Amino acid sequence: MATQSVNVNPDITIFRGFKETRNYTWSPYVNKLEARLRFAGVRYKIGVGSLKAAPRGKVPYIECRDLSATSSSGKGEDSLPKVQLGDSTLIIKTLAEWDVLPDLNRALDPSKRLQDMALIALLENKLSFYQTWERWIQNYYTMRDHVLWPIPYPIRIVVGLLAYRANATMLNGQGTGRFTKEEIEQSTCEIWETISAQLVTSRSSSKGGDDKPFWVLGGEEPTEADACLFGFIVSAWICTAGPKAHDIIKSFPVLLDYAGRIHDRYFPDYEKWAVE
Known part of the structure; x- marks a missing residue:
């Protein structure tokens, strides 16, 4: 199976909109995002969050280190700013661009x-x-x-x-x-x-x-x-x-x-x- 390839800890928190932490939610998009991270062995934390705080007005959304700044800032990972990302598809796409997630479809014809x-x-x-x-x-x-x-x-x-x-x-x-x-x-x-x-x-x-x-x-x-x-x-x-x-x-x-x-x-x- 694909594994995490990033060298920097992304420190991901998924905000799911619900207070439960050890079970699935009614949202297929929350379950989808969690599965995508687990397929790659990427660890994450869970938060409740809210629609009001969500960057696109919906869950799930995440907060993580802004890895787009790693090449230009020269700072250690602990100094990287936090950023919020919304929409499960765009979250996955962004994390793949940052090499946090592998491209699962890379070998498909x-x-x-x-x-x-x-x-x-x-x-x-x-x-x-x-x-x-x-x-x-x-x-x-x-x-x-x-x-x-x-x-x-x-x-x-x-x-x-x-x-x-x-x-x-x-x-x-x-x-x-x-x-x-x-x-x-x-x-x-x-x-x-x-x-x-x-x-x-x-x-x-x-x-x-x-x-x-x-x-x-x-x-x-x-x-x-x-x-x-x-x-x-x-x-x-x-x-x-x-x-x-x-x-x-x-x-x-x-x-x-x-x-x-x-x-x-x-x-x-x-x-x-x-x-x-």
């Missing part, structure tokens, strides 16, 4: 690279909207009280309504909000069914045995899509504001087998989800 990008786009630019619809529109109160946990209850009602309206407006403009409940659930199931079929193929060709991780594109090492897919599977399984997504994941056992093997290898310190 153009066809595999396209598949990797397409799977990430399917998850982040399509499934994510279905996920938001189910959580914020269909299961509003559960989602509100979980996500807005730091806000005192009377104020949470107002903030929750604002969040609901913002998400409903966004989903309507994006297009998901114009579909029926049945159409969204069918599309969600089709996505997971297709991914499941690919994972069955990848697992059957894996040389790692029955307990080692296997990877979605069938290679011997993870690609960028694996961190993203792991994040979405775990998020869909543990989020109680997404019961339909949970049931769909349950109907394709290879999804939890895939995520479970990654958990066992890279997240032994985290509480593992229960399998029903």
